[in-house]
Amino acid sequence: MSIRTIGERGERAIPSMNPANMIIGQSGGPTAVINQSLVGAVLNSRRLNDRCRIVGTVHGIRGIIEEDFVDLTKVPERDLERVARTPSAALGSIRMKPNEDDCRAMLEVFEKREVGTFYYIGGNDSAEAALLLQGVADAANYPLRIFHIPKTIDNDLHGSDHTPGFGSAARFVAMTFIGEDLENRSLPGVNINVVMGRDAGFLTAASVLGRSRPESGPHLVYVPERAFELPRFLEDIENCMQKYGRCLIAVSEGIRDAEGRRFAENLCSEVDSFGNVQLSGTGALGDFLAEKVRGNFGPAMRVRAATLGYLQRSFIGAISEVDAAEARRVGEVAAELAGSGAQSGSVSLLREKSTDYRIRYERIVLEEVAKHTRQMPEAFISPEGNNITPEFERYARPIVGDLPTVEYLDAMAA
């Protein structure tokens, strides 16, 4: 082991490092299955190389800079399996875009510990952080390989059919709306639920997966992919009230007006270091919309608004088995890429064109995942822009799994 001063490119020898010396971290919003990926990467790394020394960094890249590590080399498999079934980042998470100084500080730690491999479990912001670190390592001629392991409940990463974490959050949202629909049927009125989704409507769209009858809600679904117009919203509700005598609504936290301005942004002002405005963890958008509905329908109408909050990504009672297995597998695949000498990259999930549901895992370059997000395809949104199509349901059902069924008393169908 040797500590070197990091200087100009060319002034220094190739530093000594060992690909079996590994660091793994978690970043961004936690998911219910993010620890499956952690445990998949750790156990497979240990299996593939019995000289593997792997530590977890506490709170993502901050833990590297502060050398706050957890030794994962010898933690018993049995304990790790229990961690895998626990929601939310076991190593702690962070939302931090490293600057050049941060990256150099990390590189010093990598050199000191002769670390050759860094696994970073996260979304597009975490891929961007990985890319920044990679750039500084390359410039310093330090042979670091970074494997980004994808997670996000928003399902908005580029380069994959879907992303681990989405299936369980979607399952929670679908189960929530089963209950909300029964509530709305018991005590009719307008019921608005705000679902996570800053730029993409996948998670809000999952609200429809528990619908079991033509009259089941949600009856209206609004996603960031389509401009949200208040007069149109109120008209949609009027039509729904006439048809069903009640109205259950799913709204993405990220809905925007025709000029692309997010409604929630005027109601909230906190911004993280990646430039993301905090939209969750506040009831402001739901209360704003409920107020508009009350203003339109008068005080006799029962109007309720709720914001699902962080339950969506950390609830322990709604984990999708398929999602958990895929989250495990992306971690394992990252370890296989590391073991086989592959270059830095991210693991992508591609759906086979077969009748049954099958996923293929491939390495893609970090640039493909970093920064940008994807939105739902046109075909998933109804032409009117206020509902979700059966095509989305076919896409999402295998990822979310079978849902609990409910029974109505038949004379009470409406």
Add this chain to the structure above:
Amino acid sequence: MSIRTIGERGERAIPSMNPANMIIGQSGGPTAVINQSLVGAVLNSRRLNDRCRIVGTVHGIRGIIEEDFVDLTKVPERDLERVARTPSAALGSIRMKPNEDDCRAMLEVFEKREVGTFYYIGGNDSAEAALLLQGVADAANYPLRIFHIPKTIDNDLHGSDHTPGFGSAARFVAMTFIGEDLENRSLPGVNINVVMGRDAGFLTAASVLGRSRPESGPHLVYVPERAFELPRFLEDIENCMQKYGRCLIAVSEGIRDAEGRRFAENLCSEVDSFGNVQLSGTGALGDFLAEKVRGNFGPAMRVRAATLGYLQRSFIGAISEVDAAEARRVGEVAAELAGSGAQSGSVSLLREKSTDYRIRYERIVLEEVAKHTRQMPEAFISPEGNNITPEFERYARPIVGDLPTVEYLDAMAA
């Protein structure tokens, strides 16, 4: 069958009626197991009397006035069992305090159909409605027997150890806080969750049931039984941040200041016909408290607020088995009371003084349940008024059932 004009007492003969002609209805806020009570009463009534003719009234007492009924006499047991497992009132619910005209209108329908037995599943407001109806029936010499079947997620009914519906809602709250604690641990800061509970803190207290380690949250719990003071609240948070570096908080929607004024009432103005202000279905209280915390700690502190909303009472993935069985049993017991010729009343749940958990069911008079609510005993609240005692945990655990366990990485204990 005969329709009579209801006149002064003494002017009319005793009307003909049949105790085997029954109406059953549901009222107030739904619960996850309220249909167990419905199915328990219906199936047992059919079993105990093969001449039983039982109809469900749609949306509680409104369905009686409007003669909106569902025939439950011949619905197959198999279908009813699926209804029993479905959360939220299958017959539809209502929040309506009947006036004398409403009661007379109902009585006309009872006479017309020669109904002798009315089951009403609900909380204290529903018991009050039953009592008003009973008074009008008695005055008219109509031999109506009313059996109130208790339900409430708030657990605030008089005369019982606890109430069906509480156990499942409490289970959902406990599971939610397991996830919220993992979230708060991954991304530290102040996390405020507003839980239902207008007058009693039982449901908010259930937030502590998933705590598995000394450092597990919620770290602070505020209930309506104790005056809530903002300066003290901010001081509690400061102490918690110093101790754990993070702070997870459970707050009842019904918290009050030292003068007994509810904080949420200034933020919301809808009132139902029983005089209850609508506290749920809005994020205002959570956002208000979060704003105060931000004002105290500055923008560097991560502060999030969420309001659990109706998921608490209708979520399909967190039903307590004990709660479901007890909800079924109170319905069955009501049918047994009706079948044995007992007078009107409500079913109370009393806990046997034995080492294992055992419940005895008894008839109590409607007056005991109607109108008033009970609060948590002193012994369930910490002396400081900002936490919940192990005595509450011993009380609630058998009702809520075993909870999922989680695993920490040991070096990451805090």
